[in-house]
Amino acid sequence: RDSELGRTRMGTGSHCTEIQDTVISPEKAEEAKLKARYPNLGNKPGGSDLLRKRLQKGQKYFDSGDYNMAKAKIKNKQLPTAAPEKTEITGDHIPTPQDLPQRKPSLVASKLAG
């Protein structure tokens, strides 16, 4: 059970030790939890990686050569799916035909108006 309270022993000179409660802010406790789960997480949280990922939303890097290579690979064996990583930058991952969403046709009427 996560506790917000941390206890530290503090020495006061040559006399008996004091036990003092220190309160870790909930935010910092959450940060510690996150870093425990993702030790490779970059130290610049709001930095360029996160922002650049945001700017590249919707980008699907592929050309016909990559596309056909990936299609051929699938026929031979199953490609391992990449584990989702928080530090992954779009563009390093080459999409396979499976990854590309079907372009859906636009619906003619909204049910709300129907």
Next chain:
Amino acid sequence: THTHSHPHTHTLTHTRSHTDIISTVEFNYSGELLATGDKGGRVVIFQHEQESKNRPHLRGEYNVYSTFQSHEPEFDYLKSLEIEEKINKIRWLPQQNAAHFLLSTNDKTIKLWKISERDKRAEGYNLKDEDGRLRDPFRITSLRVPVLMPMDLMVEASPRRIFANAHTYHINSISVNSDHETYLSADDLRINLWHLEITDRSFNIVDIKPANMEELTEVITAAECHPHQCNVFVYSSSKGTIRLCDMRAAALCDRHSKFFEEPEDPSSRSFFSEIISSISDVKFSHSGRYMMTRDYLSVKVWDLNMENRPVETYQVHEYLRSKLCSLYENDCIFDKFECCWNGGDSAIMTGSYNNFFRMFDRNTRRDITLEASRESSKPRATLKPRKVSTGGKRKKDEISVDSLDFNKKILHTAWHPKDNVIAVAATNNLYIFQDKIN
């Protein structure tokens, strides 16, 4: 008199669901019309019906007035970029004649739509008969003047202007200027100024793109024109700051006139600090004296004359601060909540999770949490205030933080410009709540 934070007398008008998720909600200037945009690129406009004679104690309801497909999905082959048809924002133009005009935008293209009524049809054409079939011109022996005859009301939407190819990045805001001639559009790194009549040109007024993208530290998250001063606009950033710019000072407003930022205690800084400080919405008050910003956990009211801190801060769901790790993992920490003022600027409203939304009365400092869901409220019933239990002991009727449904988010809300009527979008359902008139 009723204060907005004590809605013991709300009635509910519930409309049927979209097939797609609602992505924007906006009343027009009179409040007669309410537009919604959805993820499928459709716009549905509701109109306020006049009070019925049978039930004079109720305000009229909002019924469907017009629906049309505003944007289609596109693929930019050159950049290998999928362009969603999702409507990010709708903004109405002030009404100048019988027709209504609105701007709708997806990530890349803004469109000006004209919504007009047709209740007359011309009959008695010379060259075609009533079915529309062409008549043999040699058989026409006399000429007649077509006559206008009444017909069933038809509401037509037609695209009048298409403002395209001006944004490299994704459009997050559009805002009509008080001059009623221009409007601004903002993407992650740039803000453009358009004239409503001119589609092949726009002026870039803000550009924060660094020469080297590796040096990118913040993006533009929202922008809005001042409601009265046509030379003033503001834009917010992912770092929790707001810049006010004056278009009279320079053609390119990269240098701000005012810079709003709340000082932060450096010892409390964590991995999440910048992410939760990112401003998801900025709205001027109707008076033009204040502006409101929404970040992940709070809503802040700023006096335009004071840059160093907000004048009011309201906690929306502070209990989420101890859940930030999970909210980062499921991406909820990046949810963009909007906020809105009531007509008199005395109350503000914003959404939360579990289909909850919050209203704050600025005068009494009281707040209330309400729920927009079919399970919790029947039509014409009064809404019951909700409470999230934060301490150890959970009281009856309270909901614990761990029971909250984070997939049920209320990101978009709108407040009628004059009356106590609010529109709340809960995923793919639209709820309209109004005060019961005693």
